[in-house]
Amino acid sequence: xxxxxxxxxxxxxxxxxxxxxxxxxxxxxxxxxxxxxxxxxxxxxxxxxxxxxxxxxxxxxxxxxxxxxxxxxxxxxxxxxxxxxxxxxxxxxxxxxxxxxxxxxxxxxxxxxxxxxxxxxxxxxxxxxxxxxxxxxxxxxxxxxxxxxxxxxxxxxxxxxxxxxxxxxxxxxxxxxxxxxxxxxxxxxxxxxxxxxxxxxxxxxxxxxxxxxxxxxxxxxxxxxxxxxxxxxxxxxxxxxxxxxxxxxxxxxxxxxxxxxxxxxxxxxxxxxxxxxx
Amino acid sequence: xxxxxxxxxxxxxxxxxxxxxxxxxxxxxxxxxxxxxxxxxxxxxxxxxxxxxxxxxxxxxxxxxxxxxxxxxxxxxxxxxxxxxxxxxxxxxxxxxxxxxxxxxxxxxxxxxxxxxxxxxxxxxxxxxxxxxxxxxxxxxxxxxxxxxxxxxxxxxxxxxxxxxxxxxxxxxxxxxxxxxxxxxxxxxxxxxxxxxxxxxxxxxxxxxxxxxxxxxxxxxxxxxxxxxxxxxxxxxxxxxxxxxxxxxxxxxxxxxxxxxxxxxxxxxxxxxxxxxxxxxxxxxxxxxxxxxxxxxxxxxxxxxxxxxxxxxxxxxxxxxxxxxxxxxxxxxxxxxxxxxxxxxxxxxxxxxxxxxxxxxxxxxxxxxxxxxxx
Numbered sequence: 224x225x226x227x228x229x230x231x232x233x234x235x236x237x238x239x240x241x242x243x244x245x246x247x248x249x250x251x252x253x254x255x256x257x258x259x260x261x262x263x264x265x266x267x268x269x270x271x272x273x274x275x276x277x278x279x280x281x282x283x284x285x286x287x288x289x290x291x292x293x294x295x296x297x298x299x300x301x302x303x304x305x306x307x308x309x310x311x312x313x314x315x316x317x318x319x320x321x322x323x324x325x326x327x328x329x330x331x332x333x334x335x336x337x338x339x340x341x342x343x344x345x346x347x348x349x350x351x352x353x354x355x356x357x358x359x360x361x362x363x364x365x366x367x368x369x370x371x372x373x374x375x376x377x378x379x380x381x382x383x384x385x386x387x388x389x390x391x392x393x394x395x396x397x398x399x400x401x402x403x404x405x406x407x408x409x410x411x412x413x414x415x416x417x418x419x420x421x422x423x424x425x426x427x428x429x430x431x432x433x434x435x436x437x438x439x440x441x442x443x444x445x446x447x448x449x450x451x452x453x454x455x456x457x458x459x460x461x462x463x464x465x466x467x468x469x470x471x472x473x474x475x476x477x478x479x480x481x482x483x484x485x486x487x488x489x490x491x492x493x494x495x496x497x498x499x500x501x
Numbered sequence: 502x503x504x505x506x507x508x509x510x511x512x513x514x515x516x517x518x519x520x521x522x523x524x525x526x527x528x529x530x531x532x533x534x535x536x537x538x539x540x541x542x543x544x545x546x547x548x549x550x551x552x553x554x555x556x557x558x559x560x561x562x563x564x565x566x567x568x569x570x571x572x573x574x575x576x577x578x579x580x581x582x583x584x585x586x587x588x589x590x591x592x593x594x595x596x597x598x599x600x601x602x603x604x605x606x607x608x609x610x611x612x613x614x615x616x617x618x619x620x621x622x623x624x625x626x627x628x629x630x631x632x633x634x635x636x637x638x639x640x641x642x643x644x645x646x647x648x649x650x651x652x653x654x655x656x657x658x659x660x661x662x663x664x665x666x667x668x669x670x671x672x673x674x675x676x677x678x679x680x681x682x683x684x685x686x687x688x689x690x691x692x693x694x695x696x697x698x699x700x701x702x703x704x705x706x707x708x709x710x711x712x713x714x715x716x717x718x719x720x721x722x723x724x725x726x727x728x729x730x731x732x733x734x735x736x737x738x739x740x741x742x743x744x745x746x747x748x749x750x751x752x753x754x755x756x757x758x759x760x761x762x763x764x765x766x767x768x769x770x771x772x773x774x775x776x777x778x779x780x781x782x783x784x785x786x787x788x789x790x791x792x793x794x795x796x797x798x799x800x801x802x803x804x805x806x807x808x809x810x811x812x813x814x815x816x817x818x819x820x821x822x823x824x825x826x827x828x829x830x831x832x833x834x835x836x837x838x839x840x841x842x843x844x845x846x847x848x849x850x851x852x853x854x855x856x857x858x859x860x861x862x863x864x865x866x867x868x869x870x871x872x873x874x875x876x
Contacts, residue, residue: 251642251649252767258650263657314586317619324576325619332620376651376815388593395577395594500643 254499257426258379264422265305265377269369272301276365280358283341286351295345296408297466299338303415304422305372306392307385312371319364322402336360346405380501383427389420390489398481400470410456410467413481417453421446424492431498438498442491445484452480543567547614547624549574549595554616554624563609563631571600574617581615582607582626608822640819640872645770648815652768655811656699660760663692667756670732671749674742682745683736687800690729693756694804698776698812703762709755713787727751733797771869777812778865781805785858794849799842802858806838809861816868824871827864834861 275298282291302309302320310316317325319337326332330343336357344354396402397413424442432439456473459465544567548555551574559568570580572595581591582605589612590605609630613623666689673682693700693710700707708716710728717723721734727748735745784805788798813831820828838857843849 251646254646255649255653255767256765258646259653259657262650262654266654266658311588312586313581313583313588313615316588321619327618327620334620376647376818379646379650391593 253430254379254501257430258377258382260426261382261423262377264426265308265372268301268305269372272298272305273365273369275301276362280362283345283351283358284355288345288349288351291341291351292345292406295338295342295406296403296411299408300411300415300418302338303412304419306416306419307381307388307423308372308375308377309368311375311378311381312368315364315368315371319361319368337364342403342405380496382423383496383499383501384493386420386423386427386495387489387492389416389423390485390492392416394482394485394489398478398485400478403470407469407471408467409470410453410473414453414467417446417449420488420492424495427495427499431495435498438491438494442488445488445491448484449481449488452477544569546571547580549578549580549617551575551617553621554614557616557622557624559614559624559626561607561626561628563607563628565604565606567602567604569600569602570595572597576617578617579615583613583615583623584610640823640874642770644819645773645874648773648819649768649770651815652699652773652811653763656696656763657760659692659696660756660763663689663696663756664753664760666692667749667753671746671753674732674745674749677742679736679740679742682742686729686732686736690733690797690800691804691807693729694801695808695811697780697805698772698808699763699768700759701776701780702766702768702772703759706755706759706762710752710759728755737797771874773812774816774865774868774872777809778862781809781858781862781865785855785862788858789855792851794851794854799849802854803842806835806842809865810835812865816872819872820868827868827871831861831864831868834864 275294279291279294279298282294309319317334317337320339321335321337322339323329323332323335323343326335329335330340338361340357341354341361344350344357393413393416397409397416400407400409402412403409424446428439453467454460455477456468457463457465458468545559545561546569547559548571568580570592572578575597577594577596579591579593580595580601580603581588582603583589589607590603592601592603595601607626607628609628612626612628614626616622616624666685670682670685670689673685697711700710708728711730712726712728713730714721714723714726714734717726720726721731729752731748732745732752735741735743735748784798784802788794788802791798813835817828817832820831834857838854838861841850841853841857
């Protein structure tokens, strides 16, 4: 046997051994509690989502443009946190959160409803005139979502996979600024996605930390890097609830600075399902 | 310590040969594991254009299928398989011009697929039952993970309400307000009975909260006779709140202990069905000696039925794939008992209630066998 083929065979062996440990089976009993705790987290956020949507849609219906504009982003945050579950309902995800590019006729499409329809009115046309029906529809959809999620048995693989899905979402639509193109409140959504992803990671971390402490350390470092860049753009740097400046004010350099850690997080977190045997 | 004797050189040569062969085998397996990433993926292929899916209708067999999704439209797309409005598999962010695989395990049925723009028509996906009627592989504990987690959520939410209700009950008793205490008792007891199966996991708490007077040496005079039954005796038979405050204070503490234990207690999957069967059978065996049934027994049964209903909704999806007949029997028995259980004030068909309760309990007790579940 030539030294080269010996080397190849040895590497193959090593790789397969690695694969073996990646598939390590975490006891099912240990997964019950974090999956349950995640649903409680989602229900808690949904509860607040409903309350905020009430305030937001009432402002639209009352014709209070300034108030409606100011409530747009703080309301969406709750949806962005729980997106892995919310988007399981395809009809509501479309009517609550679809963007104009999802429709052939764009903003003219009669089926284009929800947050981004209202965003177009509030921030581009700068009016609440004629938007009361969209506000009513949004409120009804959000109530419907809450009822459906309450009755949903959460698919464990979707819950765990949600950590990576949220970071992929950030990479795909938030960094570019296309999600909230009229309001430029992308950083709010960004933070919502990061919060939701981090929550899932924190819940399952105890089950993987002994097996792969380097993974945990890497993920924590990248979350910290993202949080640090986000913090530069808070209205009040010391107050995490103060909200964010317009995405237009984020330098190209910082937009690029997000890309690295966000992609690394998406990549690392996508291994979480395998690590937990799901 | 003397060195271990060396094995004969012939054995060494043999050993080297064997390890070399196994390394070659490993290499082969490794190379084969790379294969699926080639461009030659078997399985259905769907092309997304600006106008929709091509083809717009797919037929596959039940089981695991790898779809290849090709994006020939001008924008990034996500491709989803929908069961009604629920997304059951999806591949997000497929850039224009690229292809991505999506592997999904689909039971037989009719599905729809999204095709780019939301305004595009949806495609259809028909999944035919697999030809070989091979017996389904036994369920593993992992298959119960979703149900167990959902039950834990239910326990958490219901025990929060139970704690609130127990607080209200204790306050009403302390205030000496008999009518309010009776109302509060009904609220708390209904929730307590929904959770009877899970309370049964802890015999000490189950006894303190739920044991009837006949289980104690001195019956209702026994100092250990406390909990709901003791409160009911005071509120509904003696018609007074006098002397009940220590009992309701203890109950208030006990439901908190119960909630705390549930937080960290693993519920064995087999308990979901067999535990529910057990608490319904216990109600039946008590009620069969009571004629006529009083309002409190009906209240207990309503709580037990609501608890069983939750369990049925959790096990339903598992039963559906294993034994749809048992599932439909379970569903119709739950509905029959619901119908037989009267609103307060109307006449009680005692025989119907007893018969339906026993039937439901029996069906629940057979489910673990159906699901080949032990422990």
